[in-house]
Amino acid sequence: MVIERFLDLVKIDSVSLQEHKVANYIKAFLDELEILYTEDDAGHKLGGTCGNIIARLDSADANSETILLAAHIDTVQPCVGVEPIIEDGVIRSCGDTILGGDDKAGVAVLLELLAHAKQLNGQHKNLICVFSIAEEIGIFGAKNLDIKALGKIDYAYILDGEGQPGKIYNQAPYSAKGTIKIIGKAAHSGVNPEEGINALVVLSDIISQMQIGRIDHETTCNIGKVSGGVATNVVMPSLEVMFEARSLDPQKLDQLLERTEKAFQAGCEKHQASYQFGVKKGTPGFNISTDSPVIENFKQACQKAQLKFSVEACGGGSDTNIYNSEGVAAILLGVGMEKIHTTDEFIKVADIENSLTLVKQLIN
The missing domain is CATH 3.40.630.10 (Zn peptidases)
Incomplete structure (x- = not known):
């Protein structure tokens, strides 16, 4: 039956x-x-x-x-x-x-x-x-x-x-996900690009300082989507990153989120950009x-x-x-x-x- x-x-x-x-x-x-x-x-x-x-x-x-x-x-x-x-x-x-x-x-x-x-x-x-x-x-x-x-x-x-x-x-796993926004500064890419702050350049620098993917046998993180920009002749003024992290150990998840936000903070300060950290914990x-x-x-x-x-x-x-x-x-x-x-x-x-x-x- x-x-x-x-x-x-x-x-x-x-x-x-x-x-x-x-x-x-x-x-x-x-x-x-x-x-x-x-x-x-x-x-x-x-x-x-x-x-x-x-x-x-x-x-x-x-x-x-x-x-x-x-x-x-x-x-x-x-x-x-x-x-x-x-x-x-x-x-x-x-x-x-x-x-x-x-x-x-x-x-x-x-x-x-x-x-x-x-x-x-x-x-x-x-x-x-x-x-x-x-x-x-x-x-x-x-x-x-x-x-x-x-x-x-x-x-x-x-x-x-x-x-x-x-x-x-x-x-x-314990998990967290959300959007991180990098706010740079627009400028004409062919006239005065040096006056702009390219959000993608900022992100690239940040990611180079991060570990993405498998962190250890219990912990992972991922940047699954990046969106931003206006046109080819405009220095990218801002972008949004969709980020998620998972760990079987809740303390490791907390530590990973702390490291991630510090990386974005340091990278944005280095390039005189700003950021908004919208990553929140999900289902325990x-x-x-x-x-x-x-x-x-x-x-x-x-x-x-x-x-x-x-x-x-x-x-x-x-x-x-x-x-x-x-x-x-x-x-x-x-x-x-x-x-x-x-x-x-x-x-x-x-x-x-x-x-x-x-x-x-x-x-x-």
Whole structure:
């Protein structure tokens, strides 16, 4: 059933902030199973068409631990009119769109998990399943979820990672990005160029004093876009640089940002230019110890499901970041999706099925 559920879901259009068709599918499914759920006002706050959906199934054991599992219901574009194809145990789109395994694989697994748990008559851990919106455009659904209102959560697992079931991501980078503006001085390039201050020359000098790209095994930075100038006969009066930095160590990120601003300050002073530093920190990262209870619990589930456990750091952000920032120990799980955010995206049938087997063990 989980494969049929996945195929149903990927056929439903789900552009970020327009996820209501998927939300309606989920709510109809939960209504049929008579599982209690709520829909919050995140969509209203964000100008979307639906909110986050939170489903609950309580344990018959009053002293049971509480486990939260989550997946997001929006997909990146092009995601309209997805036509899934199964060949040799692999599911792809017809090639004109993404597949949407990111993250409808997670959604399908959670729905089938809820159906399974409903049949257990409370012989499972307290279960909270969150289906979040607007993840792909900035993790906005999770950011607008009242996590504290969910109550005490012992373990949280976010089904939104690449890699086979059994793989987890216990670290994600702290990041910062924004625009840095260099303000020089215009002059006619053929008449009095010496009276101008070329913003590009200033930037070139600054960059020559910086380390760009891989800083160390935990830290990177990049200048991804430079824009400025007026015409070929005008000394470039100003420019804007789009800058980003990431590190698994928050202190290293702070140090990198400090060095970067000092480099721009020194370079501008040298050339009698000025600058505006608009780089700001983004979503906080996380770092969960491999011997923490949330990971030990997952390791045990892997053993029971006979799946290989592996762990590594991820390079991007997800709902996992938000739960950790709110004090909930959460890790990101691989669910089999590959080549995400491209029209070459695919997922193996076996990986979806193994993901379901694994989460069943998590709630036992």
